[in-house]
Amino acid sequence: MNALTVTEPVLDAVQTGALVQARNVRKSYGHVEVLKGITLSVKQGEVMCLLGPSGSGKSTFLRCINHLESIDGGRIIVDEELVGYAQRHGRIYEMNAREVSRQRSGIGMVFQRFNLFPHMTALENIMAAPVGVKKVERNAAKTRALELLDRVGLSHVAQHYPAQLSGGQQQRVAIARALAMEPQLLLFDEPTSALDPELVGDVLEVMRQLAADGMTMIVVTHEIGFARSVADTVVFMDGGVVVEAGPPAEVLDDPQNPRTVAFLNSVM
Amino acid sequence: MSSAAPTAPTSRRAAAVASAPDDDVVAIPLRHPWRWVVATVLGLSLVWLIYSMWTNPNISHQTVTKYLFNPRIVNGVLLSILITVIAMLVSTVLGVFLAIMRLAHNPVMNFFAWLYVWVFRGTPLLIQIVFWGYLGLLYQQITLGVPFTDFTVFSVDTNTLVPAFTAGLLALTLNQAAYSAEIIRGGMLSVDPGQTEAAASLGMSPAYTLFKVILPQATRVIIPPMGNETISMLKQTSLLSVIAVLEVYTVATQISSQNLRQVELLLVVSCWYLFLTSVLSVPQYYLERHFGRGNGAAQAPTPLGRLAALLRRAGVLKARPAVVRPTEGGQP
């Protein structure tokens, strides 16, 4: 059951030094092609914002990057490694669960609905993966988790369960949880869309700080202001293809494609 | 009772409203006359029922009290408890594995788990018990060796290896596993798929995700129906009388077949079952609390905690330093 059809000459991974490289990524659900050949790359330390109307395939693409979804064609390479597949002797093999987990542990993800573990306190949420996956010693993991909580401004809620936290606090704990694995790449899927407007600012502030610290991030968002001030590259997707990509000043302030213009008019 | 009577309550209420601070609701409770009527009728019926049994010359109370703590009965009770505990523990473990198999992507595992549940849930428990009890008729010898050759490692009489007790335990455990598997599967399905995704995105393995993320959350949903199953199991142990396992009901029938006091011994047994099923709700309560953590409602004090608080207020127990409760909000 090899899901990948080899449509282009199999290249030896790496070339450009980009941390994330997607080439002609295709993905279908049944007969519906949701991603129709996405090609883009993200350099180390870069922030890329993905914009686009609902159903354009932003979440799907993001989930392909850490192999929560498998792809049907093309290649995704993160840190010089093919995601979800191994390439040997010019052939493509599905990776086993352990290999996939290892790859994912280097790629953090923050979800629209937070997805904190409700039966663990904020602190335990952050410690869970370092202790369980990386086998970090408990006390060291705890010290590190407290540092991370401090970094997102939530030291005072370490012992609280997610149900006792506001949405904005939960999302910041979720970011700290992702950071605890020391990922080289962070994926955000509409991290502020489920939040009350007055809580959005705190989360964006944490993300802004991460960007300033040099974290490589791919952010699906409708916050045009955030994209303008933080992103190095803005990508506008529609109907499963990249319609327009470039620095925010070009894509947001001087869009060339009529679909980009229409979308920006609708959200601003 | 004079002409002033109608106005008096009104003015008293008005005074109460006026004297209370604005934010205290001092409401006259709603009256429920029918509740009292129904309660009285039911209460009287119950009293009559007990009275009629108590004064029934055909029931000998001495026999009931005499046999309630009879050593044979007490041993039977202990055996019923032992069977319940072992059968529930082992069947729960089996049930977890069956549930995992049914939810797995592997079609072979899927099919076997489905087949298991189909067979054990689809046939009467009584028949399964008799079947295991009569295993000795089916296979006189249980032999470990190479099939279709004469080579054997050992060979024992089935009736020595599987005495009535083991047969009964086996029957109850295997049957219960089928029901528990479905309850556990339901619990696992009730966990938000976002939890699995979050765990996967952190690099957690499927097994680690199952045991640290999915099952602890599923347990909250699983415990109430499993409490039910435990109570059923306790009562089902009486079915083992058909293969002469010496649990409490078997003992009671043995005794009554000698002294011909059937009803009295049934009362004795019923008292024990009622007592045990009541006791069983206590561990369930504490398990629910434990696995409900992180889930607002479960944070209420336990009955014991409330009792302790009451005694503390009355000065019987020493006061404890105030507990720091988590506070809401708190943006930096």
Ligand SMILES: Nc1ncnc2c1ncn2[C@@H]1O[C@H](COP(=O)(O)OP(=O)(O)OP(=O)(O)O)[C@@H](O)[C@H]1O
């Ligand atoms: N598991 C799935 N099965 C079938 N179709 C799916 C599945 N997930 C997504 N889709 C479809 O794929 C398309 C792209 O979905 P996706 O969630 O990637 O869009 P999006 O750009 O993230 O939209 P939104 O802004 O609403 O989140 C949609 O048409 C959606 O219906």
Ligand SMILES: [Mg+2]
């Ligand atoms: Mg989406």
